[in-house]
Amino acid sequence: MRLSRLRAASGWPHAAGVGAAILVGLLPTGAECQITPEQASQLRNAIGDRVEALTILGGDYGIAGASFRSTGKFAFGESTDATVAVTKLGGAGDIGDPQPLGGLPVGWQPRVQGNMGWLDGTQHLHSGLVEGDITEIKTYGIEFGGGVRFWVNDRLSFAPTLMGLYGHTSQTYTANSAFMRANLEAARQMGLVDWTVDTWTLITGIDFQYLINLNRTIITLSSTPVYYRTETFQSSTAQLNVQGDSSTWANMIDVDIPLGVEMFGHELRSGGYYRWIGFYGDLRDGLHDSNLNEIHGRVVLDFLNQLWKVQWIGIGASYLWGPNITGWSAGLDVVFRF
Amino acid sequence: MAAVSRPISLAPLLTAVLLLAGCWTAPVATVQPNGEARLIQGAIAVQSVKEAAIVSAVDRNAGTIVLRTSGKAETSNYKLGPKVSNLDDIKVGEVVQATVTEELTVYVLRDGQLPGAGALAVHARVLAVDPSYRLLKLQFPNGENETVKVPLGTRLEHMEAGDSVVIRPVEVIALRRKG
Numbered sequence: 069m070r071l072s073r074l075r076a077a078s079g080w081p082h083a084a085g086v087g088a089a090i091l092v093g094l095l096p097t098g099a100e101c102q103i104t105p106e107q108a109s110q111l112r113n114a115i116g117d118r119v120e121a122l123t124i125l126g127g128d129y130g131i132a133g134a135s136f137r138s139t140g141k142f143a144f145g146e147s148t149d150a151t152v153a154v155t156k157l158g159g160a161g162d163i164g165d166p167q168p169l170g171g172l173p174v175g176w177q178p179r180v181q182g183n184m185g186w187l188d189g190t191q192h193l194h195s196g197l198v199e200g201d202i203t204e205i206k207t208y209g210i211e212f213g214g215g216v217r218f219w220v221n222d223r224l225s226f227a228p229t230l231m232g233l234y235g236h237t238s239q240t241y242t243a244n245s246a247f248m249r250a251n252l253e254a255a256r257q258m259g260l261v262d263w264t265v266d267t268w269t270l271i272t273g274i275d276f277q278y279l280i281n282l283n284r285t286i287i288t289l290s291s292t293p294v295y296y297r298t299e300t301f302q303s304s305t306a307q308l309n310v311q312g313d314s315s316t317w318a319n320m321i322d323v324d325i326p327l328g329v330e331m332f333g334h335e336l337r338s339g340g341y342y343r344w345i346g347f348y349g350d351l352r353d354g355l356h357d358s359n360l361n362e363i364h365g366r367v368v369l370d371f372l373n374q375l376w377k378v379q380w381i382g383i384g385a386s387y388l389w390g391p392n393i394t395g396w397s398a399g400l401d402v403v404f405r406f
Numbered sequence: 407m408a409a410v411s412r413p414i415s416l417a418p419l420l421t422a423v424l425l426l427a428g429c430w431t432a433p434v435a436t437v438q439p440n441g442e443a444r445l446i447q448g449a450i451a452v453q454s455v456k457e458a459a460i461v462s463a464v465d466r467n468a469g470t471i472v473l474r475t476s477g478k479a480e481t482s483n484y485k486l487g488p489k490v491s492n493l494d495d496i497k498v499g500e501v502v503q504a505t506v507t508e509e510l511t512v513y514v515l516r517d518g519q520l521p522g523a524g525a526l527a528v529h530a531r532v533l534a535v536d537p538s539y540r541l542l543k544l545q546f547p548n549g550e551n552e553t554v555k556v557p558l559g560t561r562l563e564h565m566e567a568g569d570s571v572v573i574r575p576v577e578v579i580a581l582r583r584k585g
Contacts, residue, residue, distance in 0.1 A: 166430070173429040219430045283563075284538045326538055328558060335540070335558065372539045373555045379539075 108258045112308055114353075115260070119207075120298045120312040121354025123235030123267055126187035127209015129158040130294060130318060131345065131360070151190055158183025158211065160275075162227070163406045166219045175219035179227050182212040193245075200244040203261070207237040213271065223279045233269035235298075259305035266302040267310050271295070288322040296351070314351035319344050326370070334369040337380060360390045366401050379405040435531035435545035439514045439568040443521055446569065447561045448511040451576075452542075452554040456504045458584060466493055471578055473504055478529060478546065482575035490581050505580040510542075510554070511572045512565055532569040537562040544571055 125131055159182070166175030187207040193199065213231025220226070241261035243252045255261045273294035280287040296314040303309060322341035329336050343362045352358055368382025384401035388394065456475045463472040469486045484506055486493070496502060512532065518525050530544040533551060540560060543553045556562065 166432070168432050173431065175430045175432065221430050281538070286538050324538070330558065370539060373541055373553055 108260065108307075111258075111260050115263075115308065116310040116312060117350045117354035119235075119237050119265055119267065119310045119354075120269075120296070120314060120350045122187060122205070122207045122237055123209055123233065123269060123298060124296055124314060124316075124351055125355070126154055126156075126185040126207040127183060127211050127233045127235050127269075128185075128271070128296075129156065129160060129181060129183035129211060130292070130316065153188045154185065155187075156183055156185040158185070159403075161404065161406060162217045166217075169218070177217050177219075178214060179217045179229060180212075180214040181229060181231055183209070184211075185209045197247040198243075198245045201248050202242040202244070203239060204242075205237065205239045207235060209233055209235045211271070217275075217277075225277050227275040227277070229271075229273050229275065231271040231273075233271055233296075235267045235269065236264070237267070238264040259307035262304075263308050264304040265300055265308055265310060267298050267300050269296050269298040271297075284326045286324040288320075288324070290318075290320045290322070292316075292318045292320075294318070296349075298350075312350035314354075315348040316351065317346040317348070331369060334371055334374065337368050337370050337382075338366065340365040340384075357390045357392050360388055360393075362386050362388045368401055368403075372405060377404045377406050379403040433534045433543075433567055435533040435567055437568040438516075439532075439566050441514050443516040443519065444514050445520070446512040446514060446564050448509075450510040450512065450556050450560055451507060452510055452556055453505065453507050453579075454552065454554055456506060458501050459504045461496055461498050461500050461502055463498060464493065464496060471496075471581075473502075473506075473575075473578075475504075478573075482573075484575045485577040487577045487579040490578055492581060492583075495583060496581060501584040503582045503584055504578050506578050507576045509574040509576055510556070511574070513570045513572070515570045518570075526570065526572060528570040529573040530571040532565055532567055532571060534567060535562050535565050 161180065163178045163180065166177045168174075169176045185207075186209070187205075189205045191203050193201040193203065211231055211233040213229060215227050215229030217225050217227035239261065241248070241252065241255070243249045248255070252261065271294060273292055275290060275292045278289045280289070294316045296312075296316075298310055298312045298314070300308070300310040320341050320343040322339065324339040325337060327336040327338055341362075341364050343364070344359060345362070346359045347355060347357060364384055364386040366382055366384035368380035368384075370380055371378040372380070380401070380403050382401045383399070385396065385398040387396050456473065459473040459475045461471065462474050462481045463470075465471070466486075470483055471486055472481050472483050474481045484504075513520055513526065513528075515526065515528070518528065520526055530546050530552075532542060533545040534543040535541070536543075540556050540558070540562065541553050542556050542560075542562070542565070543551060545551050
């Protein structure tokens with residue numbers, strides 16, 4: 069069972085300027101103008117998409133944190149200038165050895181999945197009306213769930229899972245510009261700035277996995293479609309109500325290579341993976357990206373059966389890219405097997 | 407935030423599952439391994455933690471200790487390693503956690519016989535082999551299992567479920583009273 073990959077990284081400027089960046093794009097050009105109800109409704113929908121996207125980004129174990137740089141633009145045309153720190157501690161894994169399922173030629177084992185994540189983003193606004201304004205967004209997410217992995221044979225297995233994700237997202241707006249100092253209260257009353265929202269997300273997925281052994285090397289192929297349903301259960305403003313449907317589809321090939329060399333009494337192992345994640349629904353709208361590619365490399369020491377439930381300890385690094393973003397992450401790579 | 411359709415249809419994946427489906431079977435240690443009766447490899451040094459071993463005898467002068475470990479019918483005589491320092495606390499009859507080194511010899515036997523050597527006193531059978539992480543899962547006659555990590559160079563590619571294992575106790579490297 070792999071249960072914990074510890075990584076801390078910053079990332080996803082796209083999602084950082086939620087509300088504020090959109091605000092820049094939609095605000096009337098003259099300081100004397102008002103935000104129309106239609107514009108406010110459009111803004112709130114976009115904010116809802118982003119809240120859902122940020123909750124999944126910050127709280128779900130399936131999407132890696134990383135330091136991203138965006139080259140794209142939001143739907144409203146404004147360019148990005150934001151930083152986001154996403155820190156996650158979590159993972160997923162199968163417990164114990166497969167057990168017989170009654171008299172069927174199928175094995176099964178429990179699977180648990182969980183994550184704690186937090187996201188802290190800041191965007192400095194550089195646009196005529198709101199020049200010098202700052203918006204900050206924070207998201208906390210706690211996710212837990214599980215399922216069962218069924219083994220069809222020694223190589224092929226699939227694991228349907230069900231999880232719940234609690235998310236808390238808050239946004240604060242610092243008005244330094246004359247325009248926003250004059251309109252801050254109106255924007256607040258419309259639920260466009262200085263809001264908090266608590267959400268729950270129901271997550272269902274199924275992980276297909278196929279193992280290939282080449283001498284001592286283990287190649288793991290996996291494909292994991294996941295569906296997310298997000299709802300608000302508490303909000304600082306009744307006008308901000310998040311209801312969304314999102315999906316991801318991750319496909320990965322992982323190679324785990326023992327090197328036959330020992331260091332400090334433990335065998336060195338190398339390897340890595342390539343993963344493609346497709347984004348669909350509100351997640352795609354909220355992040356303004358359709359997919360994310362990740363290539364990861366690692367060098368670890370094998371501790372399996374030598375130190376509690378630790379499978380390996382080492383270091384790893386990833387390079388990530390999508391249609392509008394590039395990024396990287398690096399950190400400690402710790403994997404447990406229970 | 408309109409509802410979206412599922413990104414992919416699960417039907418092709420489920421079809422693939424069915425097409426690739428074979429039979430999963432739980433590992434069994436009592437099967438007859440392939441090939442002629444033979445020695446696969448001897449003197450495989452492993453380290454093992456005996457969680458609840460009963461001290462049958464201690465000879466401080468000779469530097470030996472006799473333990474009855476779970477899963478084995480007879481007692482095992484170990485040398486006391488240089489790092490075992492709390493011998494005065496250990497009494498006969500006490501339950502201890504013992505970290506020990508042992509040597510495994512793995513055979514393919516036919517009817518418990520090795521040609522030229524006759525019947526062997528087998529302590530365990532191989533239940534599963536993980537060559538990548540060098541793990542050998544053993545099953546003892548009482549049904550208990552133990553997984554040991556074998557050294558680099560162990561011929562795990564020649565081992566399989568059902569192989570017979572003779573265990574030679576070597577040394578106790580750490581002792582801790584239980585309870």
